[in-house]
Amino acid sequence: MAYNPVHATVVEDGSAWSNAALVVISADGSGWACSKCTLSNSSALDRCDACGAARARSAAAEIPTAPLAPAAEKPVIAAEMKQRLSENMPRGLVNVVAKAAQDCAIRYWIVDNSGSMSIGDGKRFVTDPRSSVKGMRKQVSCSRWEELSETLRWVAKTATLLRARTEFRFLNPPTGAPQVIVVGAGDGENDVAAQGALERALASGPAGGTPLCASLAGVVTEVRASASALRSSGRTAVVVVASDGEASDGDLGRALAPLVGQPASVVVRLCTDDERVVEYWNDIDGDLELELDVLDDLSGEGAEVHAHNSWVAYGEALHRAREWGGSPKELDWLDERPLSPPEAQRLVEFILGPFNSSLQLDPDAFLGELDDALGTVVEVFDADTGQCRPWIDQRGLVRCVLKRGLSIQDICSRGPGPGCAVS
Numbered sequence: 001m002a003y004n005p006v007h008a009t010v011v012e013d014g015s016a017w018s019n020a021a022l023v024v025i026s027a028d029g030s031g032w033a034c035s036k037c038t039l040s041n042s043s044a045l046d047r048c049d050a051c052g053a054a055r056a057r058s059a060a061a062e063i064p065t066a067p068l069a070p071a072a073e074k075p076v077i078a079a080e081m082k083q084r085l086s087e088n089m090p091r092g093l094v095n096v097v098a099k100a101a102q103d104c105a106i107r108y109w110i111v112d113n114s115g116s117m118s119i120g121d122g123k124r125f126v127t128d129p130r131s132s133v134k135g136m137r138k139q140v141s142c143s144r145w146e147e148l149s150e151t152l153r154w155v156a157k158t159a160t161l162l163r164a165r166t167e168f169r170f171l172n173p174p175t176g177a178p179q180v181i182v183v184g185a186g187d188g189e190n191d192v193a194a195q196g197a198l199e200r201a202l203a204s205g206p207a208g209g210t211p212l213c214a215s216l217a218g219v220v221t222e223v224r225a226s227a228s229a230l231r232s233s234g235r236t237a238v239v240v241v242a243s244d245g246e247a248s249d250g251d252l253g254r255a256l257a258p259l260v261g262q263p264a265s266v267v268v269r270l271c272t273d274d275e276r277v278v279e280y281w282n283d284i285d286g287d288l289e290l291e292l293d294v295l296d297d298l299s300g301e302g303a304e305v306h307a308h309n310s311w312v313a314y315g316e317a318l319h320r321a322r323e324w325g326g327s328p329k330e331l332d333w334l335d336e337r338p339l340s341p342p343e344a345q346r347l348v349e350f351i352l353g354p355f356n357s358s359l360q361l362d363p364d365a366f367l368g369e370l371d372d373a374l375g376t377v378v379e380v381f382d383a384d385t386g387q388c389r390p391w392i393d394q395r396g397l398v399r400c401v402l403k404r405g406l407s408i409q410d411i412c413s414r415g416p417g418p419g420c421a422v423s
Contacts, residue, residue, distance in 0.1 A: 122147030159184030172208030311396030
C-alpha cells in the first residue's frame with residue numbers, strides 16, 4: 001500500500017476552527033499532500049509550500065480519526081442492526097443499504113456549506129397533522145441548507161448504526177466544529193462526540209465560497225492511494241458531492257477525472273432546481289466514464305422516476321438508499337429509462353425482498369407473491385403523486401411489461417377477472 005491516509009484538522013491560531021486543511025501522509029512518512037491546493041510536500045515541511053496551510057498542529061482531538069485500512073474481510077452486519085433500520089424501510093431496501101455498507105470501505109461526503117445554500121427554495125416533507133391517513137406527509141418550504149441537513153443527519157445515524165465509516169468534509173470551516181467529521185468508525189464514544197460535532201456544524205449555517213475542486217482533490221488523492229488495498233479487500237469507496245452549484249475554484253470534470261478506473265463510485269446530490277446547474281452536472285456525467293449518479297431532491301427525483309417507471313412509488317426510503325451510495329444499478333437507472341422485465345423484477349426484490357418465482361417465466365406466480373409481499377408492508381408516501389400508495393402498482397407493472405410484447409394471458413394465466421392478481 002503506497003499511502004495510508006491520515007487526517008488532521010489543523011488550526012492557524014490554535015483557538016478557532018479556521019484555515020483548516022486535510023493532509024494525506026505517505027506510509028513511509030516521506031511526504032504529504034495538501035488537500036487545499038493538492039501540492040505534494042516534503043515531510044520536512046510543516047506548512048504547505050504553496051498555500052501555507054499548517055500540517056502538524058491538530059485541534060481535532062475531540063474527534064480523533066483513524067487511518068483508512070480496508071479490512072481483509074467485509075464486516076458482518078448484525079441482525080439487530082437491520083432490525084433497527086427496518087423501522088423506516090421495507091426489508092429489501094434494508095438489505096440494499098446493509099450490503100452497500102459492507103461493500104464500501106469508506107464514504108466521503110463533500111458538503112457544500114457555501115453562502116448560496118441559505119437560499120430558501122429547498123423542500124422538506126413533514127407529517128401532515130390534518131390527515132387521517134397513516135404516513136401522509138406534506139411538502140414545506142425551507143432553505144437548501146435545511147433540506148440537506150435532514151439528509152446528513154440520516155446518513156450519520158445510519159453510518160453509526162452499521163459502523164460504516166463516513167467522513168463529512170465541509171467546504172468551509174464551520175463555526176465551533178471541525179471541518180472534517182468522521183462517524184461510523186466503530187467507537188461508540190467517538191461516534192457520540194462526532195454526532196455532537198455534526199450538529200454544531202449544521203447549526204453554524206452556510207457561509208463562504210464553493211471550493212469543490214480543492215475538497216475533491218484531497219478525496220481523490222486518498223482513494224487512489226488506497227486503491228490497491230480496496231481491490232484486495234473487494235471493497236470500494238463512495239464519494240458523495242452535495243452541492244447547489246458549480247465549483248468556484250476550477251473544472252469539476254478535471255477534478256473527478258482521476259477517479260476513472262478507480263474502485264470508487266460517485267453520487268451527486270443536487271440541492272437546487274436550477275436547470276443550468278443540473279445540465280452542468282449531467283454534462284460531467286456524460287463526459288466521464290465514471291460510475292456517477294446525479295440525484296435531485298425527493299420531489300424532483302420522484303417526478304423523474306415516474307416519467308419512466310410510474311409503477312413504483314418513490315418513497316423517502318428509496319431516495320435515502322440512493323443517496324447512501326453503492327446501490328444496485330437498477331436504482332440508478334430508475335430516473336433514466338423504463339426498466340426491462342428482468343430489471344423490474346430485481347427492483348421489486350430490492351425494495352420488498354427476494355421472490356421465488358420469475359416475472360417472465362411464471363408471471364402469475366410472481367404477481368401472487370407480489371400481492372402477498374405488499375400485504376406485509378404499509379403503504380408509502382409517494383413524493384411525486386403526494387399520496388400514500390403501495391410500493392408497487394401491480395397494474396402499472398403489467399402495463400410496463402405489456403409494452404415489451406407480452407399479452408395479458410402471459411401476465412396472468414387465469415386472465416383478468418376475479419382471482420387474478422392484477423384484476
